[in-house]
Amino acid sequence: MSDLQAIQMSLMQVESFQSKRENQSASYDRRNFATNNFISYTGENSVQSSKIIQISNPIELTWKNLNIEAFIKKSVKSLNGKKETVIEKKQILKNLSGTLRPGQFTAILGPSGSGKTTLLNFLSGRLVAKNMEISGSLLLNNQEISDIDDFSNQIAYVMQDDILLSSFTPFQAFKFSADLRLKDVNEQQKLQRVNSLIKDLCLSKCQDTRIGDSMFRGISGGERKRTSIGVELLTNPAMLFLDEPTTGLDSYTALQVIELLENLSNKGVNVISTIHQPSSEIFNAFERLILICRGSIIYQGDSHKALDYFSALGYKCPDYSNPSEYFMKLMDKEGLLIEFIEKGELEINEEEIKTQFENRIQFFVNSYKISDQVQALQPSCLYQPLQKNDINFNVTTQQQFILLLKRSFISQIYNPMDLLVKSVQMIIFAISTIIVFHPLGINQSGIQDRSGALFFITTIIALTSISGSVATFSAERHLFLRERFNKSYGVGPYFWGKNLAEFPFHILYPFLNILISYYSIGFNDQQAQYFFVLCASMICTFFYGTSYGLLLSVIFNKMELVMALIPVLVIPFMVLGGFFINSNNIPHYFRWIEYVSMFKYGFQASALNEFEKINFTCEDQVSGKQCDPLDQLGINESMGTNFGAMIALGMGCRFFAYIMMHLISTPKRPKLNEKKQVKS
Numbered sequence: 211m212s213d214l215q216a217i218q219m220s221l222m223q224v225e226s227f228q229s230k231r232e233n234q235s236a237s238y239d240r241r242n243f244a245t246n247n248f249i250s251y252t253g254e255n256s257v258q259s260s261k262i263i264q265i266s267n268p269i270e271l272t273w274k275n276l277n278i279e280a281f282i283k284k285s286v287k288s289l290n291g292k293k294e295t296v297i298e299k300k301q302i303l304k305n306l307s308g309t310l311r312p313g314q315f316t317a318i319l320g321p322s323g324s325g326k327t328t329l330l331n332f333l334s335g336r337l338v339a340k341n342m343e344i345s346g347s348l349l350l351n352n353q354e355i356s357d358i359d360d361f362s363n364q365i366a367y368v369m370q371d372d373i374l375l376s377s378f379t380p381f382q383a384f385k386f387s388a389d390l391r392l393k394d395v396n397e398q399q400k401l402q403r404v405n406s407l408i409k410d411l412c413l414s415k416c417q418d419t420r421i422g423d424s425m426f427r428g429i430s431g432g433e434r435k436r437t438s439i440g441v442e443l444l445t446n447p448a449m450l451f452l453d454e455p456t457t458g459l460d461s462y463t464a465l466q467v468i469e470l471l472e473n474l475s476n477k478g479v480n481v482i483s484t485i486h487q488p489s490s491e492i493f494n495a496f497e498r499l500i501l502i503c504r505g506s507i508i509y510q511g512d513s514h515k516a517l518d519y520f521s522a523l524g525y526k527c528p529d530y531s532n533p534s535e536y537f538m539k540l541m542d543k544e545g546l547l548i549e550f551i552e553k554g555e556l557e558i559n560e561e562e563i564k565t566q567f568e569n570r571i572q573f574f575v576n577s578y579k580i581s582d583q584v585q586a587l588q589p590s591c592l593y594q595p596l597q598k599n600d601i602n603f604n605v606t607t608q609q610q611f612i613l614l615l616k617r618s619f620i621s622q623i624y625n626p627m628d629l630l631v632k633s634v635q636m637i638i639f640a641i642s643t644i645i646v647f648h649p650l651g652i653n654q655s656g657i658q659d660r661s662g663a664l665f666f667i668t669t670i671i672a673l674t675s676i677s678g679s680v681a682t683f684s685a686e687r688h689l690f691l692r693e694r695f696n697k698s699y700g701v702g703p704y705f706w707g708k709n710l711a712e713f714p715f716h717i718l719y720p721f722l723n724i725l726i727s728y729y730s731i732g733f734n735d736q737q738a739q740y741f742f743v744l745c746a747s748m749i750c751t752f753f754y755g756t757s758y759g760l761l762l763s764v765i766f767n768k769m770e771l772v773m774a775l776i777p778v779l780v781i782p783f784m785v786l787g788g789f790f791i792n793s794n795n796i797p798h799y800f801r802w803i804e805y806v807s808m809f810k811y812g813f814q815a816s817a818l819n820e821f822e823k824i825n826f827t828c829e830d831q832v833s834g835k836q837c838d839p840l841d842q843l844g845i846n847e848s849m850g851t852n853f854g855a856m857i858a859l860g861m862g863c864r865f866f867a868y869i870m871m872h873l874i875s876t877p878k879r880p881k882l883n884e885k886k887q888v889k890s
């Protein structure tokens with residue numbers, strides 16, 4: 211025996227010893243649960259026997275003959291050379307049946323594109339697609355159901371990405387979730403639940419550290435993942451779905467997360483997770499395994515029996531290999547190519563590999579269909595039928611509004627990008643305005659300088675408000691969608707809470723800018739009212755700008771995209787804002803741009819305020835009268851019209867943003883057995 215083999219043998223012995231110890235401790239835990247008077251159920255199959263269910267509403271989910279097809283539009287060239295659109299049908303999941311039982315930790319493994327996420331999303335009620343048709347049946351505790359979403363308050367879903375508010379700490383994230391999602395629970399009980407969850411998830415050390423993001427470092431990746439799981443566990447779900455929970459984590463942290471899920475399943479939670487390339491240790495933690503390849507199941511059962519099963523089919527995993535890597539190789543065409551190369555067969559062609567691989571997968575599918583794994587998939591009759599969700603949200607609309615208002619306000623204050631950066635921006639721009647435009651005269655060039663200074667300030671305020679608003683909602687977008695999917699709150703409370711929380715800042719930033727620049731630059735100081743009117747017009751410009759930015763960030767789902775489009779979506783408003791081109795000279799087909807320009811109304815209101823009472827020394831060359839700057843600029847609208855237009859347009863943008871928020875957070879989910887009308 212070589213040294214390497216000796217080391218590997220001793221590692222195996224250590225592993226087997228550890229595994230025995232873990233089994234002993236697990237059975238000790240189970241005995242403890244039993245003595246604590248928890249309900250005990252004995253399942254039909256071997257996996258389920260002796261499992262103790264600690265939760266009050268266990269869920270067993272069964273699906274039968276599940277087919278999911280997608281209709282894909284393709285443009286092809288017809289015989290006469292014309293381009294035609296044809297609809298192609300793609301079968302993503304092929305006649306799948308399966309069962310997920312309480313107290314089991316099931317992993318779904320398969321190559322990329324095999325259908326793991328589609329299956330997980332369908333079973334959890336998260337499948338969102340306009341082009342899919344689904345047939346089959348779904349049973350929850352042996353009762354046929356049409357939509358798992360009707361039971362969403364008893365299940366939870368942890369997304370692959372950790373979508374949390376970066377300015378919150380894990381404690382604040384848990385407390386906020388508890389406040390929103392735990393009904394009929396008093397404050398003390400909520401705190402108890404949050405604290406015990408923090409302890410169970412080993413988050414005590416970082417409970418008061420900000421979660422952070424890519425810009426501001428906060429808690430570690432593993433802590434973030436455990437926080438994401440914890441947020442979902444607050445409601446004590448009976449079934450927990452996870453999409454690749456170990457992606458992006460180092461092996462030790464990944465193992466910690468998997469052990470946490472194993473513990474949950476030991477308590478009776480039905481845990482199901484897709485997973486990418488698990489290590490041997492992680493693989494050992496799974497109780498059940500579903501192997502999916504090209505939309506078909508090729509193994510479903512006890513994960514520890516999978517090696518023996520494939521060995522009996524003639525596919526023996528080499529000694530000391532990671533079983534999951536071996537299964538992935540079996541399910542991958544590249545794996546077959548490697549096998550040939552290892553055997554020294556280098557002459558094999560691509561076509562032959564393809565045929566042999568397809569034969570292999572078909573063999574696995576056929577073998578699975580006649581195996582005893584399929585017989586063990588019948589739902590047991592052990593669990594009580596479940597109640598559908600009785601209400602939409604757990605707390606009242608007012609409570610949702612207050613909690614969301616508080617959260618939006620806190621996140622504005624604690625987010626350095628928001629408060630600090632925008633305030634500093636305003637100060638720097640105010641100083642730049644003073645440097646460039648001071649002093650302002652009362653002759654012809656004074657008119658030009660004053661107009662320039664006012665348009666410059668309007669531009670700063672409008673651009674800062676638009677880009678700031680885009681950044682704020684874009685950063686929050688995924689959190690909003692996750693919380694809406696969780697049915698944590700309605701769109702209304704979120705919308706109003708956010709608007710109201712941001713309102714003081716809509717006043718603060720323009721006010722700061724005008725306060726610094728107004729008197730230093732030499733604007734009209736005959737009466738204090740001129741200062742306040744300019745502040746009010748810039749506050750309205752800021753309001754309209756943030757409203758427009760909010761609408762853009764709701765319509766476009768990527769911040770990078772909106773930022774790239776901002777020049778196209780904003781500069782026309784600026785050019786036709788009344789400074790670069792006289793209002794009377796704008797071509798009629800561009801007039802509509804002028805009518806909705808925040809630059810125009812902000813600039814006009816501030817120009818009316820500035821120029822109204824100053825006696826300029828210059829004279830009109832034609833009439834010989836004292837020159838009239840408002841006439842020169844072509845300003846026809848009254849002060850009231852300009853203010854009214856900014857408020858009305860701002861409110862209009864917010865109204866459309868509200869409608870769009872509704873649409874994006876209630877996407878179309880394909881219904882079971884609903885026929886699609888496919889049009890080419």
Ligand SMILES: Nc1ncnc2c1ncn2[C@@H]1O[C@H](COP(=O)(O)OP(=O)(O)OP(=O)(O)O)[C@@H](O)[C@H]1O
Binds near residue numbers: 320321339
């Ligand atoms: N709405 C859709 N329209 C068309 N095809 C789709 C749609 N959704 C998924 N698919 C296709 O279905 C197949 C399975 O996708 P799925 O995301 O479930 O795979 P997966 O196993 O989770 O892959 P990965 O591990 O890479 O995430 C893929 O080929 C994918 O392109």
